Amino acid sequence: MTITFRNETFRDDFTFRNSLYNIRRFPFPFDRDEYMYSVNMEPHVRGKKxxxxxxxxxxxEHYVAEMHDRALVLKEDPLRCQALPHMMAAQWDTLELLMEHQAQDYPEHFTLTKNGDRWRWINRPMGIDDTFTFGDPSTLPYPPMEYITRQAQGDFCIVDQRDNNLWMDAGMVTTQADWSLDFDIGMNFMEWHGPVPLAHQIGVFDRALKFLLNLQQGKPTRRLNWTMTVNPRLDTSPENYHKWGPDRTTVTPENVGEKMHLRVELQSLWRLPRSNAILFVIRCYLISFNELVTVPKWGRRLPRVLKSLPPEIVDYKGLSRNRPIMLDWLAKYDDGAPTSAGI
Ligand code: HEM
Known part of the structure; x- marks a missing residue:
């Protein structure tokens, strides 16, 4: 399918919107009326058309605009992209994986041609046509992970596996929900998850780590995570908290439908073939409350979930201040009907 890419912004005048098609495919993350952390992983296999x-x-449809936003972030703050020296093989693994998937599934937009180690990569939406030698960084305009993740939606961490642990040793992180690659680089799985409430105590991270240490090549896994963001802003990093933190004080009963966005991360994890590292892809989807309630079962369920959240999660996700306004506004979409299991 040919995608019509939208010309839109994720800052300043915030012109980001979803088409009807994109609203319908939004990954609404709640399969019941309440939410609690869990090891919610499933095989990352192809789903419905x-x-x-x-x-x-x-x-x-947001691809081109997201890549433009990423370039703006990197221009201001190059430390959003970092890789420790031992991660070069994993960087090439990542480039290969992303190029192969994009070219295979979107042939009208991307083409990859291999002639031994001599590869040609065409990215039509971004006007890129480069020929390079796989394995030789000097033949690309950026190091391999940076090169390809400037052309792929989502944030990316590459974690190295050693000593029965995972280490955040490389990443491209410009669209994060309030955490910092520059702070976390070099940390292990338990360390970078340190700030998360409740989940450690109920064993979520012990089980998740065990599972990931055994992740097999060719069998990626996925999970959904979510939070909320005022305005469709991609870069909600601690580095720029002074820019987006004050937005939380601008939500009113009149504008909450337009301003408040559910932010869902489709996270996929891939064992990489040469390096044995794991690529963690955090693909972010935004939807305004106005857009979300056009699907009645979502409008019915969201207030129930919000109401049932443990206070620790409300606080961690930064929802304390605006939760009452959200609940008041959403109440009219909950007609009291039972929501069946499933989404
Ligand atoms: C949050 C990274 C895998 C569960 C986070 C945070 C980071 C992160 C950086 C933010 C922590 C902060 O507040 O500073 C990663 C990476 C992973 C990974 C790089 C893979 C290598 C997983 C897995 C699970 C998980 C497999 C569970 C099954 C969570 C949860 C949160 C979290 C529950 C809190 C999110 C929220 O409430 O918004 N993760 N994670 N993570 N992670 Fe992971």
Missing amino acids: DSVFENLIDVD
């Missing part, structure tokens, strides 16, 4: 699971690396 016209869903975000149709292709394993999803490209959508």
Whole structure:
């Protein structure tokens, strides 16, 4: 399918919107009326046509605008992209994986031609046509992970596996929900998850780590995570908290439908072939409350979930201040009907 890429912004005048098609394919993350952390992982296999699971690396109408936003972030703050020296093989693994998936599933937009180690990569939406030698960084304009993740939606961490642990040793992180690659680089799985409430105590991270240490090549896994963001802003990093933190004080009963966005991360994890590292893809989807309630079962369920959240999660996700306004506004979409299990 040819995608019509939108010309839109994720800052300043915030012109980001979802088409009807994109609203329908939004990965609404709640399969029941309440939410608690869990090891919610499942095989990352192809799903229904016209869903975000149709292709394993999803490209959508926001691609070009997101890549532009990433370039703006990197220009201001190059430390959003970092890789420790021992991660070069993993960087090439990542480039190969992303190029192969994008070219295979979106042939009208991307083409990869291999002639031995001599590869040609064409990215039509971004006007790129480069020929390079796989394995030789001097033949690319950026190091391999930076090169390809400037052309792929989502944030990316590459974690190295050693000493029965995972180490955040490389990443491209410009669209994060309030955490910092520069702070976390070099940390292990338990360390970078340190700030998360409740989940450590109920064993979520022990089990998740055990599972990931055994992740097999060719059998990626996925999970959904979510939070909320005022305005469709991609870069909600601690580094720029002074820019987006004050937005939380601008939500009113009149503008909450337009300003408040559910932010869902489709996270996929891939064992990489040469390096044995794991690529963690955090693909972010935004939807305004106004857009979300056009699907009645979502409008009915969201207030129930919000109401049931443990206070620690409300606080961690930064929802304390605006939760009452959200609940008041959403109440009219909950007609009291039972929501069946499933989404
Ligand atoms: C949050 C990274 C895998 C569960 C986070 C945070 C980071 C992160 C950086 C933010 C922590 C902060 O507040 O500073 C990663 C990486 C992973 C990974 C790189 C893979 C290598 C997983 C897995 C699970 C998980 C497999 C569970 C099954 C969570 C949860 C949160 C979290 C529950 C809190 C999110 C929220 O409430 O918004 N993760 N994670 N993570 N992670 Fe992971």
